[in-house]
Amino acid sequence: MFSLKTLRTGVLISLWFVFLTFPLMVIKVDPLERIIQWRWKNALLVGIGTFLIYLVVQYLNYRKEHQPPAKVEDTKDQVSFIHKFIADPIQRKLLFGGLLVIAAIFPFVVSTYQTNIMITALMYVVLGLGLNIVVGMAGLLDLGFVAFYAVGAYSYALLNHHFGLGFWEVLPIGGGLAAIAGILLGFPVLRLRGDYLAIVTLGFGEIIRLVLENWSEFSKGPSGISNISRPGFLGMELSLEGSILYMYYIMIAFMIFTIFVVNRLQDSRLGRAWIALREDEIACQAMGIDKQKTKLAAFSLGAFWAGLMGVIFAAKTTFINPASFTFLESAIILSIVVLGGMGSIVGVIIGALVLILLPEYLRALSEYRMLAFGAILVAMMIFRPQGMIATVRRTYRFQKK
Amino acid sequence: MSNPILQVSGLTMDFGGIRALNKLDLDVHAGEIVALIGPNGAGKTTFFNCVTGIYTPTAGDVLMTRPGDKKPISLKGLKPNYVTQKGLARTFQNIRLFSKMTVLENVMIGRHCRTKAFILGAVLRNASTRREEQQIAEMSYSLLEKVKLADLANELAENLSYGAQRRLEIARALATEPHLLLLDEPAAGMNPQETQALIELIREISSDGQAILLIEHDMKLVMALSDRIYVMDYGKKIAEGNPEQIRTNPEVIKAYLGEDVDA
Numbered sequence: 027m028f029s030l031k032t033l034r035t036g037v038l039i040s041l042w043f044v045f046l047t048f049p050l051m052v053i054k055v056d057p058l059e060r061i062i063q064w065r066w067k068n069a070l071l072v073g074i075g076t077f078l079i080y081l082v083v084q085y086l087n088y089r090k091e092h093q094p095p096a097k098v099e100d101t102k103d104q105v106s107f108i109h110k111f112i113a114d115p116i117q118r119k120l121l122f123g124g125l126l127v128i129a130a131i132f133p134f135v136v137s138t139y140q141t142n143i144m145i146t147a148l149m150y151v152v153l154g155l156g157l158n159i160v161v162g163m164a165g166l167l168d169l170g171f172v173a174f175y176a177v178g179a180y181s182y183a184l185l186n187h188h189f190g191l192g193f194w195e196v197l198p199i200g201g202g203l204a205a206i207a208g209i210l211l212g213f214p215v216l217r218l219r220g221d222y223l224a225i226v227t228l229g230f231g232e233i234i235r236l237v238l239e240n241w242s243e244f245s246k247g248p249s250g251i252s253n254i255s256r257p258g259f260l261g262m263e264l265s266l267e268g269s270i271l272y273m274y275y276i277m278i279a280f281m282i283f284t285i286f287v288v289n290r291l292q293d294s295r296l297g298r299a300w301i302a303l304r305e306d307e308i309a310c311q312a313m314g315i316d317k318q319k320t321k322l323a324a325f326s327l328g329a330f331w332a333g334l335m336g337v338i339f340a341a342k343t344t345f346i347n348p349a350s351f352t353f354l355e356s357a358i359i360l361s362i363v364v365l366g367g368m369g370s371i372v373g374v375i376i377g378a379l380v381l382i383l384l385p386e387y388l389r390a391l392s393e394y395r396m397l398a399f400g401a402i403l404v405a406m407m408i409f410r411p412q413g414m415i416a417t418v419r420r421t422y423r424f425q426k427k
Numbered sequence: 428m429s430n431p432i433l434q435v436s437g438l439t440m441d442f443g444g445i446r447a448l449n450k451l452d453l454d455v456h457a458g459e460i461v462a463l464i465g466p467n468g469a470g471k472t473t474f475f476n477c478v479t480g481i482y483t484p485t486a487g488d489v490l491m492t493r494p495g496d497k498k499p500i501s502l503k504g505l506k507p508n509y510v511t512q513k514g515l516a517r518t519f520q521n522i523r524l525f526s527k528m529t530v531l532e533n534v535m536i537g538r539h540c541r542t543k544a545f546i547l548g549a550v551l552r553n554a555s556t557r558r559e560e561q562q563i564a565e566m567s568y569s570l571l572e573k574v575k576l577a578d579l580a581n582e583l584a585e586n587l588s589y590g591a592q593r594r595l596e597i598a599r600a601l602a603t604e605p606h607l608l609l610l611d612e613p614a615a616g617m618n619p620q621e622t623q624a625l626i627e628l629i630r631e632i633s634s635d636g637q638a639i640l641l642i643e644h645d646m647k648l649v650m651a652l653s654d655r656i657y658v659m660d661y662g663k664k665i666a667e668g669n670p671e672q673i674r675t676n677p678e679v680i681k682a683y684l685g686e687d688v689d690a
Contacts, residue, residue: 287550290549290552294552294556295539295542296544296545296546296549298528298532298535298536298539302525305525305528306524306525308507309519310536311481311507311508312507312511312516312519313508313511313536313602313603314511314539314540315536315539323546327546422529422531
């Protein structure tokens, strides 16, 4: 089953991993005692662990190769369980109804702290769905998504600070400004493709952050803007708990609205054009699709959602500064989309919940968060490049009358 | 006689120091099937790319007169999508279908430039959007019936056979309601039966009054279909005429078979 050669490769891989993790796992500097601890036991454990995992993977491969070939697999079998489940209208209604009830009573069952975390998670769900329009549907890799998030957040913070405008007034303004920012950025850069577009959007994200950080007269620089008012409920001031509860329901409503819109976009003339554009730009243009307009629509729609979430973020935390809008945020939102499954609405929702909630509940392991993050992404790319919940594109079914 | 649908005059295209097209003139009249032939590398596809806006020609002009128009409009330098909107649709030599979309959806993409629902329409899905969507689907389906792909409508385009993919490209181009259809080597890689079926299909499309300009190497198809033939070599037009004239033209024979050493 295991030839000498595979065993030798396994040993080499284990040694390589020991070497890679050496600085992290073995060396520990104690700054108080001014000594370095060498934790050799860890190296041994890493080595043995890696070797065992390698053996398991090899064994699974071996089993796969030597199994009698399965019966011709129906393509239906590759569709993930959830999609199969919601394909049936009764089951779908039951599931959605159940989720809605759970969502409605959730804040009364758990503590305010939990509700607060859930609000954050829901915000990332909506951000993920917004980026999903750009990356998943239109296939434009955007690494500067957080810039539009920042535009929304600062619109609210500044308008509230200087003019005393309320949450509901600024919400559409923030979204609109972000969408305009999306169009302004989009015009020059959308002729770029793939990696080039990614680099330019990455740069744009950094530019926005640096401007906010350094243009102190405008944005108060790194010290940020504080005392942003929370959304008022019919003109009433709410207590802290009350406003968290209110925020939670606003987010639930927003998520449903977003799912509804994204879902409709997917099945429209525009959604079709996005998919076609992703597949072959030249053929698309030859079929009369305006490349610029279609891409800008995707870009500004994504930006619009980021802007809305920015306003909500500012209202939720009541304090913002440029440190909230680093590249890491963009990376997290992109990971949500990639991990959950590009183009898949269910996937993005689950991806966001997993990526945002898991670290909150695994605070004890927070030291290793980034490590785990990287490892998960690498593992996903190798074993499940289509994401946790692969997208099932609903194709247009035509019944002849 | 009315203006030709497509009137190309003095079309020249330079790539650096290479002149791919040299002062080419070509007309297509309503209801005609015109073929453009020539040895490999003669510049036929470059000509298509210049006319459809993928390249901007160095010199010359591309004029189009749509039925009902008094004055011709210039297509030179327009982006490909505007050219298609004006009524010029093309297929590609190397098939460029949207392989992950269904056969029907491929044709529906062709309807894009004749319909207009945008973000608001998509989100609200109001009555006019639904009606438009229904019309898109119905018209696309009837085009599929025309090219005999209707029973494969819900299949992914990449799963079609080669000949079927070629027919799908034609259906997709027709969905844009072109005044002139440009076919770039529609019979390339087809077996004799498929070519025969294609000849009949093109005849049928043409019998609806559709003007067609095609590039083709398959002489059987060219001779069977064309009203007029243009022959190109090294970016220049070397002959023009009906199939009989072209068949016996010494210049054409020279370009295709090479010069006789003894002559």
